[in-house]
Amino acid sequence: MSCALAVAGCSGVQSALDPAGGDAQRIYWLTVIMTVGGTLIFLLVTGLLLYAIFAAPERRAWLGGRRTIVVGGLAFPIVVLSVLLPYGLTVMRDTDVPTPGALPIEVVGEQYWWRVRYPAEQERGEFLTANELVVPVGRPVFVSVTSADVIHSFWIPNFGGKIDMIPGRINRLNFTAERPGIYRGVCAEFCGDQHARMAFDVIALEPEAFEAWRLEQVKPAREPDLPLLARGRELFRTGGCGSCHAVRGTEANGQFGPDLTHVGSRRTIGAGQFPNNIGTLAGWIANVQHIKPDARMPSYGSLTGEDLRALAGYLESLK
Amino acid sequence: MGGSRTGQVLLMLAGLIAWAVQFTAIYGVTSTLCGRGWADATLLGMEVVPMTILSATFVTLAATAVALVWSFRSYRQAKRQPVAIVDDFISHAAVLVNGLSIVVILWHGIPAFILPACA
Amino acid sequence: MNAPELPRSFDPGERELPNPLPRPEGEFETLKRAWKPPRGLAFITAVNNTYVGLWYVGTAFLFFILAGILALIMRAQLASPENDLVSHGLYNQLFTMHGTVMMFLFAVPAVEAASVYLLPNMQAARDLPFPRLSAYAFWAYFVGGLVFFGTIFFGLSPDGGWFMYPPLTSTKYSPADNADWWLLGIGFIEISAIAGAIEIIVGVMKTRAVGMTLDKLPVYSWAMLVFAVMIVIGFPAIILGTLLLEMERAFDWPFFIAERGGDPLLWQHLFWFFGHPEVYIIFLPATGMVSMIVPTMAQTPLVGYRLVVLALIATGFLSFGLWVHHMFATGLPKMSLSFFSAASTAVAVPSGIQVFAWIATIASGRMKLTTPSLFVIGFLFIFTLGGLTGVMVAVAPFDWQAHDSYFVVAHLHYVLIGGMVFPLFAAFYYWVPAASKRALSERLGRWVFGLMFLGVNVTFLPMHVTGLIGMPRRVYTYPVGMGWDALNLVSTVGAFMIAAGVAVFLFDLARNFRFTSEDNAGNVWNASTLEWLPNGNYNTRSIPSITSRDPLWDQPNLSKDVEEGRYYLPGTVTGGREALVTSPFDARPQYILQVPGPGWQPVLAAFFTAAFFLLLTVKLVFPSVICGVLAVGCVIWWLWETDPGPVRPPADIGGGIVLPVYATGPVNHSWWAMIVLMVVSGMVFTCLLFSYLFLWLVNPGAWPPQGVRIPDWIWPSLAALLYCACGALIAVASRQLRGSDRRSPRSVPVLVGVALPLVCGASALDLWTQWESGLSPSAHAYGAAVYAITSLQVFFVLTSLTMGAYTIARWLAGRLDSVRRTTFDNTMLFWYYTIGQGLVGLLMVHGFPRLTGGL
Structure with missing residues (x-):
């Protein structure tokens, strides 16, 4: 199995075997050590078993007594586990440790998407986004999670373990991204119909890039600069989209669905399901219930192609 | 020393019962104190959570050690008797169970030395 | 007490045989006539352990196949990314049913069923002590199980996962009946399991061959004893859990609703306090079977019998200290997690003991490579691997990554298929000759083993990697390009190999299995x-x-x-x-x-x-x-x-x-059963008290919540007094009913008759007191918890009431006297229990909030 792990350890955007942070690294080594150790023990036990079956009776006789059990079944595991247990506890102590000065982020799990809030820090204002976590490389991150409905679980394999999002409780997860890149997080606790389609992007940026991104996010939504986009905004208003979605700087202030102020800047839509472009946005609006059945948003199939393009174009322009 | 059958069975399970007591105590106290945010409480200058764990471990360990010695003695005694095979079996099982329990109880004391109380 | 005095010299084995030859004319014929099962339609009323046991095993195996088919559909769906073979709704029902049916309708019933068949025979008892109870347990399971499974054809199956976590399964997020099917369907199958467990405990303890002292008890009997005790301790937690969740769904009592003081984690504690021991509940009987098969196949006694018994007992205990390792990611303090980490590693030791005991036994004999041997070897291989990954997930930081990923799917299937299904197939091949005119085919058996062994490894070995590279569990589909495609396809191929193996087994059964109770192979x-x-x-x-x-x-x-x-x-x-x-x-x-x-x-x-x-x-x-x-x-x-x-x-x-042909008091078999039933009831109640304390813990400063008045002391004191009074009445009645002269004094029904209204009065008084104080069961978890304790008590009082009335009826019918008093004894024990529970309940409900002063 260890070889299989090594082979599969190639880069993955959602893999515990491709650690991109200290905690994930620590757990990765724990995994490797336990896998190698486990494999050796496994080979030893099956080797003894086969020896007991196939070796000549006089050669295997030494194995056929109580001593085998006392040594192999009692003493050996006690020694091995007496080492493993403190090691595991030490890794546990050093993993997921709160650090002063960490970047706070609040994430709320909802059926079937993620509400993400960056609280105000010094002069930088707070803002809401969704289905995307952007973090600076090198600075510890402190994520507080909870749920608005059922239990979800917040898991970014490349950065460390998962933490459940439980209604009525606030849990926290600490990690540090140490390599810039694009990763993927996912809901790990079964949360209903579309549990399978509840993921999010995690983007680790260099600190300056992160600050730039953050400044952009704090700003209100960009004004449409083309007639088509202005029409899109009008459709957004008249279509009642604002009763569920907020676009800061406009009258749309719904709190039920994801904040769309900078939806155009996100990599994907539908909670990590599709790349973000006018085509997929239009498809999403017209066909949600087909592509993500039982998501909370209804399909708006009655929009004409023209209207759909305008609406999607407007959203796409909200960089 | 065999005593009543009930006594023998209790002696045989003493270590595991001691473990159950230790487990309930340390888990119950940790959950209650951490759950209510009383973790900073100190008693005689020591943090209360690790102190509970260590004292529960010590007490149950001592009880198990006594049971182990006791069961060992009754095992030796039973072995000397010509017929009472059941006594021999039960007291031997008691030695094994109590011996294993000592290890298990010790393991449950380790976290107090490594982990913070409620983080 | 009518315990017989035995001659001091009693010592089996050192005497000549107890009965001389020739046996009297007609003795054997009478014996045969007594045990003959009925014919025709009435055949289904047979209670002989061999018939009931076989039906039971057959039904459990049917559910194995049905749940296996569900798994095949799931594997077909997951064969490729973004597949749309089944809808998400159906998929969610499929995995919920696969887990539920495999655990509740296959695994536990299968091992219980096998013991209904095997245990009496292995202990040379004529039957189990309560044959009608086994028949009842079987038929309830048969009817309930089939109807429950049938829901899948109507889209009515539960779809919240076999673990049924609220709030997903609460009325708000699962308004349809699907979740109720789980709660009620499984709730009562658990009751059937408990009935079986009581039977097994009494069977092992009280009906054995003469001279089969504890140290000569077959390892299988030991395993079943530990198994049954674990059911008695563990199942009440889930029974209570289902009860609370059903009350929340039906009457809006907010045990798990955070906005009203409940906590979803309460369910997880109750579920896993049952759910983790459950794994060992399934595993231990299987190891018991292996410990019977290995010595036979190696033709040598088991090495380390005492160590194996130690392992069984230690596993039974330690497995109750593991439950939170299913909750490592719920954000509990690391310190709390570490205790469960320690227990989870500790439980590996007894398993190691057993594995090495079998290896030593094999080494000390000469293993014949029959089909049962092959399945045992396959079991050792697969289970050892599953056990080692088990130690891995016991280490909390690793589990934070592995939890709810396909790694855990791989681990649990290695443990359960390795630890239970393979031993069961070994047992089928091994014990069929005891139930059938012909043994199963050794040639086909090798095919069955080969296909299943390869299939299991092909299916589940890759899943370790699938999980670590990020695939979460319980997803009906997955995106392209995550690197999971090939691994999933391999797993699907493996699943169909297992199915092929099972199909060959069915063919073998059809060809060779011919049931008989008289002339087996x-x-x-x-x-x-x-x-x-x-x-x-x-x-x-x-x-x-x-x-x-x-x-x-x-x-x-x-x-x-x-x-x-x-x-x-x-x-x-x-x-x-x-x-x-x-x-x-x-x-x-x-x-x-x-x-x-x-x-x-x-x-x-x-x-x-x-x-x-x-x-x-x-x-x-x-x-x-x-x-x-x-x-x-x-x-x-x-x-x-x-x-x-x-x-x-x-x-x-x-x-x-x-x-004697009749005995009462502590030697009586039904006295034992009653004690076990009291332990079950006591566990249900303990879990309820735990729930109460748990809810207190998560509600700082709101216990009781603002505006709730704790009733005056006088009322609970009065209720306690009533309980004590009726306890005294029953004690007096018991004294009156002593003596070997078969007296049946009139005072007995009168005393019981007076006690009836008293006990009712006590519980009614407490219910009324709470109601009068304006406490609402649905406003806050406090009220829900109080009413839960009170209502459970009402249920027990009603049961005591029925038993008391029944006892009076027995007296009226002339079926109760100072010798023939088992009925009275059972009623008395249950009555004492009810009173005790009532007193503790009063103390908790009225005393605890006063003690903590709303803290």
């Missing part, structure tokens, strides 16, 4: 234990006295002597069915138990019980209540024929041992 493996004695519907002609753990190897002529009737009780002394009750440690004969025969009562009671729960699920309340009343009626009808009293003077069973 015999001891084809040269095994050493008593189930291989020549047997019939009565099991063994006479009850042997054994002097070794491997009697068929060490006691020459045992089979012949047993079959000729030279051992104890070679016929029937009352003309009906009888079993020999022995003492729990030394297996000395104590009395002759008159075993009830076939009857419609348990079958009808089971049908009506099932109907009660199923109709309740679909909200047909009135028909459901009618069925419930009919079920209780059938149980009373069934009980009426039991407790026969000493129908004849003590009888000679051979070897100069004269035993």
Whole structure:
């Protein structure tokens, strides 16, 4: 199995075997050590078993007594586990440790998407986004999670373990991204119909890039600069989209669905399901219930192609 | 020393019962104190959570050690008797169970030395 | 107490055989007639353990196949990314049903069923002590299980996962009946499991071959004893959990609703306090089977018997300290997690002991590579791997990554298929010759093994990697390009290989399995234990006295002597069915138990019980209540024929041992059963108290919440006084009912009759007090918890009431006197329990909030 792990350890955007942070690294080594150790023990036990079956009776006789059990079944595991247990506890102590000065982020799990809030820090204002976590490389991150409905679980394999999002409780997860890149997080606790389609992007940026991104996010939504986009905004208003979605700087202030102020800047839509472009946005609006059945948003199939393009174009322009 | 059958069975399970007591105590106290945010409480200058764990471990360990010695003695005694095979079996099982329990109880004391109380 | 005095010199084995030859004319025929199952339609009323056991095993296996088919559909769906073979809704039902059916309708019933078949034979008992209870447990399971499974064809199956976490399964997020099917359907199958467990405990402790002292008990019996005790301790948690969740769904009592003081984590604690021991509940009987098969196949006694027994007991205990390792990611303090980490690693030690005991046994003998051996070897291979990944997930930081990923899917299937399914198949091949005219085919058996062994590894080995590279569990589909495609396809191919293996097995069964209770294939493996004695519907002609753990190897002529009737009780002394009750440690004969025969009562009671729960699920309340009343009626009808009293003077069973045919007090088998039932009830109540304390813990400063008034002391004191008074009345009645002169004083029904309204009054008073104080069960978890304790008490009081009335009826019918008083004893024990529970409940509900002062 260890070889299989090594082979599969190639880069993955959602893999515990491709650690991109200290905690994930620590757990990765724990995994490797336990896998190698486990494999050796496994080979030893099956080797003894086969020896007991196939070796000549006089050669295997030494194995056929109580001593085998006392040594192999009692003493050996006690020694091995007496080492493993403190090691595991030490890794546990050093993993997921709160650090002063960490970047706070609040994430709320909802059926079937993620509400993400960056609280105000010094002069930088707070803002809401969704289905995307952007973090600076090198600075510890402190994520507080909870749920608005059922239990979800917040898991970014490349950065460390998962933490459940439980209604009525606030849990926290600490990690540090140490390599810039694009990763993927996912809901790990079964949360209903579309549990399978509840993921999010995690983007680790260099600190300056992160600050730039953050400044952009704090700003209100960009004004449409083309007639088509202005029409899109009008459709957004008249279509009642604002009763569920907020676009800061406009009258749309719904709190039920994801904040769309900078939806155009996100990599994907539908909670990590599709790349973000006018085509997929239009498809999403017209066909949600087909592509993500039982998501909370209804399909708006009655929009004409023209209207759909305008609406999607407007959203796409909200960089 | 065999005593009543009930006594023998209790002696045989003493270590595991001691473990159950230790487990309930340390888990119950940790959950209650951490759950209510009383973790900073100190008693005689020591943090209360690790102190509970260590004292529960010590007490149950001592009880198990006594049971182990006791069961060992009754095992030796039973072995000397010509017929009472059941006594021999039960007291031997008691030695094994109590011996294993000592290890298990010790393991449950380790976290107090490594982990913070409620983080 | 009518415990018989035994001659001091009693010492089996050192004497000549107890009964002389030739046996009297007609003795054997009478025995055969007594144990003959009914014919025709009434055949389904048979209660012989061999028939019920076989139906039971067959039904459990049917559910294995059905749940396996569900798994195949899931694997087909996951064969490629973004596949749309099944909808998300159906997929969610499929994995919920796969887990639920495999755990509740296959695994636990299968091992329980196997023991209904094997246990009495292995202990040379004529039958289990409560054959009608096994029949009841089977039929309730059969009807309830099939209806429950049928919901999948109507899209009504539960879809919240086999673990049913609220709030996803609460009314708000699962308004349809699907979740209720799980709660009620599974709730009562658990009751059936508990009935079986009581039977097994009493069976192992009280009905054994003479001289089968604790140190000569087959390892399988030890395993089943630990198994049954674990069910008794663990299942009440889930019974209470389902009860609370159903009350939340039906009456809006907010145990798990965070906005009103509840906590979803409470469910997880209750579920996993049952759910983790459950794994060992399934695993231990399988190891018991392996410990029987390995010595036979190696033709040598088991090495390290005492260590293996130690391992079984230690596993039984430690497995109750693991439950939070299913909750490592719920954000509990690291310190709390570490205790469960320690226990989870500790439990690996006993498993190691067992594995090395088998290796040592194999090394000390010469292993014949028969099909059962192959399955045992496959089991050791797969289970060892699963055990090692088990140690990995016991280390919390690793589990934070692995939890709810395919790594855990791989781990649990290695442990459960390795630890339970392979031993079960070994057991099928091993024990079929004891139940069938022909053994199964060794040639086909190799194919079955080969396909299943390869299939399991091909399916589940890749999943370790699939999980670590990020694939979460319980997803109906997955995106392209995550690197999971090939691994999933391989797993799907493997799943169909397992299915092919099972199909070959079914073919083998169809070709070779011919059930018989009279002329089985015999001891084809040269095994050493008593189930291989020549047997019939009565099991063994006479009850042997054994002097070794491997009697068929060490006691020459045992089979012949047993079959000729030279051992104890070679016929029937009352003309009906009888079993020999022995003492729990030394297996000395104590009395002759008159075993009830076939009857419609348990079958009808089971049908009506099932109907009660199923109709309740679909909200047909009135028909459901009618069925419930009919079920209780059938149980009373069934009980009426039991407790026969000493129908004849003590009888000679051979070897100069004269035993009564009736006994009361602590030697009585139903006394034991009652004690076990009290433990079950006590566990349900303990879990409820734990829930109360847990809810207190998560509600700082709101216990009781603002505006709730704790009732005045005077009322609970009065209720306590009433409880104590009726306890005293029952104690006096018990004193009046003593003496060997078979007196039946009029004071007994009068005292019981007076106690009835008192006990009702006590619980009604407490209910009224709470209601009067304006406490609402649905406003806050505090009220819900208080009313839960009070309502549970009302349920117990109503049961005591029924038992008290039944006892009075027995007196009126002249079926109760100072000797024939088992009915009274059972009522008395239950009554004492109810009073005790009531007092503790009052103390908790009224005392605790005062003690903490709203803290």
